[in-house]
Amino acid sequence: MLSGIADASARGVIKLTKVHRLTLIAAGYLFALPFYSVWLFLEGVPQIYPVFWLVIGFHVPLLLWANILTVEAHRSSPLILTAPYLSLTPAFLLVTAPLMGGGNPTWLGGAGVLIITIGLYILNSQNGYGGWFEPFKNLARERGSRLMLVVALIYAFTANLDLIALRASNEAFYLLVDHGFVGAFSLILLLIYLWLGRASKKETSPRGSWKALMLYGIAGATASIPQMLALRWIPVVPYVIVSKRAGTILFSVLLGFIFAFILKRPDFQSEKEDLWHRVFGVSLMIIGMVVIILYGKA
Secondary structure, eight states, X not given: OHHHHHHXXXXXXXXXXXXXXXXXXXXXXXXXXXXXXXXXXXXXOOOOOHHHHHHHHHHHHHHHHHHHHHHHHHHHSOHHHHGGGGGGHHHHHHHHHHHHTSOOOOHHHHHHHHHHHHHHHHHHSOGGGTOTTHHHHHHHHOHHHHHHHHHHHHHHXXXXXXXXXXXXXXXXXXXXXXXXXXXXXXXXXHHHHHHHTSSOHHHHOOTTOHHHHHXXXXXXXXXXXXXXXXXXHOOOHHHHHHHHHHHHHHHHHXXXXXXXXXXXXXXXXXXXXXXXXXXXXXXXXXXXXXXXXXXXXX
């Protein structure tokens, strides 16, 4: 849940800042490194198996690509048109996880993942924006929607690589090395962009955006650490990722309901719109979680 909440906060920073995407990614990942360094100091350097470095070689470029596409998607299209596609990652994981060693959900556990995915999708697809099937229509006309579909597919591979890397090291060392390389390569790409004249110094300068960049880094670390710990406790990748996505949505919906119904804030009255539509989506997510908890053990 905490991972999902932090992930949602990071996406908000993407929308609110105008700094170049590579500056945002580089600073965000580099600002997260002190958290991982302290954690590694407390945990200790683990034994590193050779497969770890092979995973890093695949994971770093994929994660960097996913981050670039995510920033582009969120900045080119409204969140309501891009967010639904991340809900598809758990469904993709039902195919990739067994093939990549990311754990084998039971049949009922897999059904729970699909139920939650449908609930997530319903919550992300507002009736006011053309109905539940509108996100599919947006693929043809919205660049951001197409980019996020690719991101959802990339995460269906990187999440499995996370588990493989953790088995070959530990959480703190993996995050420090992996995210350190992503931040470093983002910075190198940024310098290449400047050298080739594809971006200006003003566009790439972090001046005036330091608070947002630090917040992005903190949100990134807060999203990553619980996810890695969850993979240690529940080494079935689809269960972990669907819980992360569910946490993002449930927290957002809960806050909206509190502000609208309890605090009666006028700027949150729109949360009352499509109420049964949202209650139905949340109910499906809760049912899916109960199914996973009761029947998801392999």
